[in-house]
Amino acid sequence: MSAQPVVILASTSAYRASLLRRLLEGFEQASPGTDEDPLPGEAPAARAARLAEAKARAVAATRTGCVVIGSDQVADLDGTVLDKPGTVQAAHKQLSASSGREVVFHTAVCVIDAKGGASLHIDETRVHFRHLSARDIERYVERERPLDCAGSFKCEGLGIALFERIANDDPTALIGLPLIATCRLLRDAGVALP
Numbered sequence: 001m002s003a004q005p006v007v008i009l010a011s012t013s014a015y016r017a018s019l020l021r022r023l024l025e026g027f028e029q030a031s032p033g034t035d036e037d038p039l040p041g042e043a044p045a046a047r048a049a050r051l052a053e054a055k056a057r058a059v060a061a062t063r064t065g066c067v068v069i070g071s072d073q074v075a076d077l078d079g080t081v082l083d084k085p086g087t088v089q090a091a092h093k094q095l096s097a098s099s100g101r102e103v104v105f106h107t108a109v110c111v112i113d114a115k116g117g118a119s120l121h122i123d124e125t126r127v128h129f130r131h132l133s134a135r136d137i138e139r140y141v142e143r144e145r146p147l148d149c150a151g152s153f154k155c156e157g158l159g160i161a162l163f164e165r166i167a168n169d170d171p172t173a174l175i176g177l178p179l180i181a182t183c184r185l186l187r188d189a190g191v192a193l194p
Helices: 014-020 044-060 088-098 134-144 158-162 179-188
Strands: 007-009 067-077 080-082 102-112 118-129 163-167
Touching (some): 007 014, 014 179, 044 102, 067 179, 080 088, 088 134, 118 179, 134 158, 158 163
Parallel strands (some): 007 067
Antiparallel strands (some): 067 102, 102 118
16 A cells, blocks of 8 residues: 555635545645736636646645645625635625625645646535615624635524525535545545545
């Protein structure tokens, strides 16, 4: 039996690390230090794919012979990207704009194998928000403080109360790492999983 390759998550995200722990007991985390500014005219799905690969490649360049996972998520409200709000006011604005509407989350994962080959998957999750009153938004933001989450909510927490429905193929994608695709990409890269 051959040894498992070292797996590195090219992210400092606690959310992604928590998800990856469902699959792997031991992995490393490294900050990719990637410039995440959008390119002019870049579509949301293309931005997620570009950044996932850039993060994985940045870490793989410093850790040859390892399997590296990069991921990125871009929230899209009718062509407008909803970044991490950073402030309570920005979270209120994003949630108000999303009220009664559909937001599409493009979550990309890129795995660089030990030989430097890249494999990419993009998951699309459609989140249908219920109509939210100003008081609903205020209560939610005050309680959960989703300032570090694209779209201003945490679906794994109280944020689920904001939705009418979610449509996707992988429930973990909305949290930040589509595990079904990640399993496939890791197996293809030589990582033994059930």
